[in-house]
Amino acid sequence: MNIRRFPLGSLWTNGYLFWDAEGKAFFVDPGGDPREVLDFMQKEQIILERILLTHGHADHMCGVESMRGETKAPVAVHEEDAFMLEHPEHNLSQFLGAPCSAGPAEVLLSEGDSFHVGNMRIRVIHTPGHTPGSCLFYVTENEETALLSGDTLFAQSVGRTDLPGGNNVALEHSLRRFAEFSENLRVLPGHGPETTIGEEKHHNPYWPR
Numbered sequence: 001m002n003i004r005r006f007p008l009g010s011l012w013t014n015g016y017l018f019w020d021a022e023g024k025a026f027f028v029d030p031g032g033d034p035r036e037v038l039d040f041m042q043k044e045q046i047i048l049e050r051i052l053l054t055h056g057h058a059d060h061m062c063g064v065e066s067m068r069g070e071t072k073a074p075v076a077v078h079e080e081d082a083f084m085l086e087h088p089e090h091n092l093s094q095f096l097g098a099p100c101s102a103g104p105a106e107v108l109l110s111e112g113d114s115f116h117v118g119n120m121r122i123r124v125i126h127t128p129g130h131t132p133g134s135c136l137f138y139v140t141e142n143e144e145t146a147l148l149s150g151d152t153l154f155a156q157s158v159g160r161t162d163l164p165g166g167n168n169v170a171l172e173h174s175l176r177r178f179a180e181f182s183e184n185l186r187v188l189p190g191h192g193p194e195t196t197i198g199e200e201k202h203h204n205p206y207w208p209r
Contacts, residue, residue: 129171
């Protein structure tokens with residue numbers, strides 16, 4: 001399982017490209033112009049099979065149409081955030097001074113969904129709080145694992161809940177779901193450096209006690 005991080009957009013949101021030994025890939029959270037990603041995939045002969053969104057905020061989806069148009073890969077987002085893609089006032093781009101939107105997602109996700117891209121298996125874990133449709137993607141390939149946490153969990157922090165659709169009680173409940181994972185699990189957040197479950201369990205002040 002190969003992973004490369006691409007900071008995209010005005011907020012340098014972490015976008016992640018995953019691909020297997022056969023060059024089959026998915027990309028998570030294209031938050032801005034994806035040209036660097038597209039050039040890398042062309043150079044490495046990587047075929048994008050799916051675009052995944054951890055949630056519907058603008059800084060995670062403003063590059064969707066460019067990436068989908070170039071690759072023809074379908075877009076997947078949790079069903080509760082799907083409406084945000086088409087409406088700048090809901091994905092908050094209208095308030096950032098650069099409204100963006102995207103056409104409807106081809107795939108609507110829900111809790112427990114599981115699918116494969118090449119040899120990689122992705123499981124969807126619904127973690128509302130930052131937005132109603134925020135979710136995690138738990139990726140496995142043979143013995144390798146990684147967890148994409150979007151804006152639910154950061155290194156020593158968590159996603160904010162004071163934006164439209166945010167819910168502090170829901171986020172607290174969602175954070176408890178991280179306890180099901182092993183402490184050495186690699187966590188790839190939507191912003192900032194990567195971390196592990198163990199690091200957050202022992203050092204994150206927002207970790208449920």
